[in-house]
Amino acid sequence: xxxxxxxxxxxxxxxxxxxxxxxxxxxxxxxxxxxxxxxxxxxxxxxxxxxxxxxxxxxxxxxxxxxxxxxxxxxxxxxxxxxxxxxxxxxxxxxxxxxxxxxxxxxxxxxxxxxxxxxxxxxxxxxxxxxxxxxxxxxx
Amino acid sequence: xxxxxxxxxxxxxxxxxxxxxxxxxxxxxxxxxxxxxxxxxxxxxxxxxxxxxxxxxxxxxxxxxxxxxxxx
Numbered sequence: 082x083x084x085x086x087x088x089x090x091x092x093x094x095x096x097x098x099x100x101x102x103x104x105x106x107x108x109x110x111x112x113x114x115x116x117x118x119x120x121x122x123x124x125x126x127x128x129x130x131x132x133x134x135x136x137x138x139x140x141x142x143x144x145x146x147x148x149x150x151x152x153x154x155x156x157x158x159x160x161x162x163x164x165x166x167x168x169x170x171x172x173x174x175x176x177x178x179x180x181x182x183x184x185x186x187x188x189x190x191x192x193x194x195x196x197x198x199x200x201x202x203x204x205x206x207x208x209x210x211x212x213x214x215x216x217x218x219x220x221x
Numbered sequence: 222x223x224x225x226x227x228x229x230x231x232x233x234x235x236x237x238x239x240x241x242x243x244x245x246x247x248x249x250x251x252x253x254x255x256x257x258x259x260x261x262x263x264x265x266x267x268x269x270x271x272x273x274x275x276x277x278x279x280x281x282x283x284x285x286x287x288x289x290x291x292x293x
Contacts, residue, residue, distance in 0.1 A: 083256045155253035157266050174257045216256075219265030 093209035117189035169208025176200020
């Protein structure tokens with residue numbers, strides 16, 4: 082497995098894990114409050130920080146486990162990387178458009194922030210899935 | 222993305238007749254990862270024209286002895 086494919090698996094796993102953890106914390110703090118009144122900002126920032134740290138650590142571990150692959154990226158890796166990011170970026174656009182509409186409708190900051198975060202999560206997952214499929218099924 | 226290619230290749234047999242060259246050795250010669258050589262051999266990745274020429278040069282054969290495209 083190439084390092085870039087490992088990276089796609091790492092990002093998919095960390096993204097899913099962190100989002101599930103974030104939802105658990107937010108829903109756990111909700112008690113009987115309406116969701117829009119639940120404090121979310123610090124949890125969101127800690128989650129994003131944890132994703133960054135976890136992905137750096139996981140990539141370092143993957144590089145140490147197979148150092149011969151760690152610094153190699155060829156034409157196919159670059160093409161698959163671009164293809165995956167291009168596929169995922171539509172979800173960032175969708176999230177931004179959604180957040181724009183919600184801002185104009187003066188919806189709660191909670192929902193706007195969470196739509197943006199969800200869009201980033203989905204974009205990362207779709208990009209990772211597209212890359213993994215391209216590595217596994219083929220890429221022309 | 223995964224539209225199957227009609228391009229076929231004889232890399233595996235060319236490796237065999239060239240001293241049973243390993244996929245890793247071919248990958249080193251053309252500057253790609255072994256995974257990419259495997260993907261090209263199995264028809265899961267169509268290399269660029271430049272990479273295709275590099276592969277042909279390694280085996281010292283014309284390009285169309287390495288890659289074939291069926292008549293339509």
